[in-house]
Amino acid sequence: MAQPSVTELISPTTTQRMRLGLPGLRPMLIMGIVALLVAIFLLSLVIGSVSIPLEEVVRILLGQEATKASWSNIILNYRLPQAVTAVLAGAALGISGLMMQTFFRNPLADPFILGISSGASLGVALVVLTVGTVTTTLLSGLGLLGDLGLAAAASMGSAVVLLIVLWTAHRVSNGMTLLILGLLFGYLTSAMVSLLLYFSIPERIQAYINWTFGSFSSVTWDQLLIITPTIIGGLVAAFLLSKSLNALLLGEAYAQSMGLNLMAARFGIIVTTAILAGTVTAFCGPIGFIGIAVPHLCRSLFNTSDHRMLVPLTILVGALVALAASIIADVPGSSIVLPLNAVTAFIGAPAVIWVILSRRNIKETFAS
Amino acid sequence: MSAIRLQLQAVSVGYAERRQPTKVVVPPFTESLEGGQLVCLIGPNGAGKSTLLRTMAGIQKPLSGQVLLNGNDVHRMSASDRAKHISVVLTQKTEVGLFTGYGLVAMGRHPYTAWTGQLSESDHAVVVRAIEMVGAEKLANQSINTMSDGERQKIMIARALAQEPNLLILDEPTAFLDLPRRVETLVLLRDLAREVGCSIVLSTHDLDLALRLADRIWLLPQDKPIQVGMPEELVLNGAFEAAFQSSTVAFDAETGAFKTHDDWSRRVYLQGDGITYIWTRRALERAGYAISDHAEDGQPSIRIEDTDAPLWHVTINQHATDCDSIEALMAALSA
Numbered sequence: 001m002a003q004p005s006v007t008e009l010i011s012p013t014t015t016q017r018m019r020l021g022l023p024g025l026r027p028m029l030i031m032g033i034v035a036l037l038v039a040i041f042l043l044s045l046v047i048g049s050v051s052i053p054l055e056e057v058v059r060i061l062l063g064q065e066a067t068k069a070s071w072s073n074i075i076l077n078y079r080l081p082q083a084v085t086a087v088l089a090g091a092a093l094g095i096s097g098l099m100m101q102t103f104f105r106n107p108l109a110d111p112f113i114l115g116i117s118s119g120a121s122l123g124v125a126l127v128v129l130t131v132g133t134v135t136t137t138l139l140s141g142l143g144l145l146g147d148l149g150l151a152a153a154a155s156m157g158s159a160v161v162l163l164i165v166l167w168t169a170h171r172v173s174n175g176m177t178l179l180i181l182g183l184l185f186g187y188l189t190s191a192m193v194s195l196l197l198y199f200s201i202p203e204r205i206q207a208y209i210n211w212t213f214g215s216f217s218s219v220t221w222d223q224l225l226i227i228t229p230t231i232i233g234g235l236v237a238a239f240l241l242s243k244s245l246n247a248l249l250l251g252e253a254y255a256q257s258m259g260l261n262l263m264a265a266r267f268g269i270i271v272t273t274a275i276l277a278g279t280v281t282a283f284c285g286p287i288g289f290i291g292i293a294v295p296h297l298c299r300s301l302f303n304t305s306d307h308r309m310l311v312p313l314t315i316l317v318g319a320l321v322a323l324a325a326s327i328i329a330d331v332p333g334s335s336i337v338l339p340l341n342a343v344t345a346f347i348g349a350p351a352v353i354w355v356i357l358s359r360r361n362i363k364e365t366f367a368s
Numbered sequence: 369m370s371a372i373r374l375q376l377q378a379v380s381v382g383y384a385e386r387r388q389p390t391k392v393v394v395p396p397f398t399e400s401l402e403g404g405q406l407v408c409l410i411g412p413n414g415a416g417k418s419t420l421l422r423t424m425a426g427i428q429k430p431l432s433g434q435v436l437l438n439g440n441d442v443h444r445m446s447a448s449d450r451a452k453h454i455s456v457v458l459t460q461k462t463e464v465g466l467f468t469g470y471g472l473v474a475m476g477r478h479p480y481t482a483w484t485g486q487l488s489e490s491d492h493a494v495v496v497r498a499i500e501m502v503g504a505e506k507l508a509n510q511s512i513n514t515m516s517d518g519e520r521q522k523i524m525i526a527r528a529l530a531q532e533p534n535l536l537i538l539d540e541p542t543a544f545l546d547l548p549r550r551v552e553t554l555v556l557l558r559d560l561a562r563e564v565g566c567s568i569v570l571s572t573h574d575l576d577l578a579l580r581l582a583d584r585i586w587l588l589p590q591d592k593p594i595q596v597g598m599p600e601e602l603v604l605n606g607a608f609e610a611a612f613q614s615s616t617v618a619f620d621a622e623t624g625a626f627k628t629h630d631d632w633s634r635r636v637y638l639q640g641d642g643i644t645y646i647w648t649r650r651a652l653e654r655a656g657y658a659i660s661d662h663a664e665d666g667q668p669s670i671r672i673e674d675t676d677a678p679l680w681h682v683t684i685n686q687h688a689t690d691c692d693s694i695e696a697l698m699a700a701l702s703a
Contacts, residue, residue, distance in 0.1 A: 259451030
């Protein structure tokens with residue numbers, strides 16, 4: 001009589017038990033965060049300097065008449081573009097931060113580590129601080145902020161730095177050199193900005209500083225026509241790069257030994273990061289914190305380093321954090337608007353510190 | 369023996385950079401391996417072991433010659449093709465973040481999966497088999513961060529096996545391990561080579577283990593041509609002695625280990641046999657005594673009486689003492 005051998009009896013279960021080691025993708029978790037994001041998104045439309053009832057908000061979104069015409073105007077021309085911008089910018093910054101941290105194997109890397117934001121700052125500083133007549137008033141200086149010209153200047157600045165970084169990336173053999181060069185480009189451009197500030201007039205300096213505070217509220221629908229496809233393209237690219245990013249967790253040498261085309265991956269990661277971070281900086285100013293904190297938050301909260309999970313999670317959590325910051329910066333129920341960068345750091349830093357300290361796994365979450 | 373063949377045809381290794389003189393690290397040599405063979409690459413630090421391994425792995429181009437795997441030039445393969453033939457375990461300790469043993473081994477399937485990185489059933493089967501082959505079943509669900517160095521090394525070897533290589537290259541796989549783990553790792557690799565039928569080339573400083581386990585040794589002395597052959601052959605033809613010659617240590621062809629050169633002026637005559645003899649001899653040599661095999665005037669003589677408890681009869685200048693431990697023996701000799 002043929003009895004199944006002991007190994008036949010045991011081996012399927014051991015195999016299954018081993019495979020538990022690979023948690024795989026968690027669709028329920030993703031769906032949960034999507035639901036939370038939708039809720040916060042609606043909340044951001046409801047509250048603000050004036051509160052608008054949720055059913056009115058929904059009616060306006062569905063294209064129906066609102067009880068007050070001014071509500072329609074507030075929702076469609078102010079709060080909706082601002083919320084959409086926050087979602088896109090948060091996702092873009094989170095993803096670029098994630099890619100830079102993995103690429104440089106450095107927990108302190110952020111979207112701007114390559115000097116992208118420094119380039120953008122220089123572009124904006126050149127426009128705000130030097131262009132125009134000497135008699136420009138404070139108001140006209142501020143008026144520049146809404147201009148597509150400013151975004152163009154920032155994009156140009158980012159693009160120039162990007163080209164320099166790519167040219168270097170092609171010539172140097174390891175990522176660390178690139179990291180240091182990015183840092184040095186940053187110092188160089190800050191120095192130029194300092195000089196421009198030194199020789200400028202107070203009104204223009206104020207306008208420039210306002211830009212550095214960061215804001216989601218100055219973005220118009222016309223600008224969103226440019227921002228939306230660019231950022232969605234960048235996020236799709238990040239999805240396509242997930243497998244390469246996973247390989248890079250083991251370091252460039254191992255990644256190459258597993259068949260990764262290092263030059264192609266490097267090029268893809270740098271260009272994607274530059275496009276995402278550059279676009280956000282051009283239209284919303286240099287927004288800090290989200291890019292460095294959200295990836296850590298995701299790794300720590302969801303206990304994974306697998307980019308096939310981290311990329312969607314970072315997109316969603318980044319959007320959530322940016323939306324929340326945007327709501328708080330507008331101080332609901334008042335007409336005060338706080339600098340966005342102050343809010344992201346003020347609210348975000350303690351939150352992240354709490355998560356890190358309570359989980360005690362920051363060292364482990366990170367490949368270094 | 370498997371049909372997998374690794375051939376190195378007049379391969380020379382080094383660095384050729386523009387505006388700089390070419391630096392030859394390993395002059396041309398030719399070697400051929402059957403599948404299932406374990407090669408230990410031995411040599412002092414800085415002799416170019418890592419450079420040679422990198423060149424074989426296809427990461428670096430050779431200065432001349434070809435590295436052929438089943439007749440295919442590894443430097444002409446695409447990176448993803450090469451990854452299906454050659455896998456590596458590097459010497460650096462890798463922090464990878466939040467991965468389980470299984471997750472890390474599964475990374476070895478990178479060259480085989482589509483752009484999504486999704487593992488198929490057959491990929492899973494290879495991963496499970498790789499884990500079983502290194503005996504890391506218990507580590508599969510464990511986080512990498514909670515593993516010891518030896519356990520982590522097993523997982524890294526399993527990851528390399530999951531690439532289904534014909535050639536597995538390991539750069540000092542035993543560097544961070546304690547002695548039992550070193551033996552375990554090298555025995556595991558020897559068995560893997562036999563079982564999988566792939567060629568394994570590793571660099572190591574564990575001369576003794578390499579001599580016992582390797583099918584072939586590549587001996588890479590500093591600034592001298594590389595010597596390849598069976599371990600015993602290299603010992604007999606004096607290659608080892610020549611490679612490791614220095615003013616303070618010498619290779620002892622009798623024991624296959626290093627000996628320190630000391631001042632051999634103090635000689636003792638030692639009589640006895642068995643394990644007590646061997647260890648007494650080692651203690652004496654460590655203390656700087658040369659052992660002579662016949663009695664001479666004016667030289668201490670030791671006779672081991674190996675009953676239940678060993679006893680050492682020491683005679684120094686016609687004065688006899690009995691010692692009941694090696695420590696007492698040493699004290700008597702230096703008195």
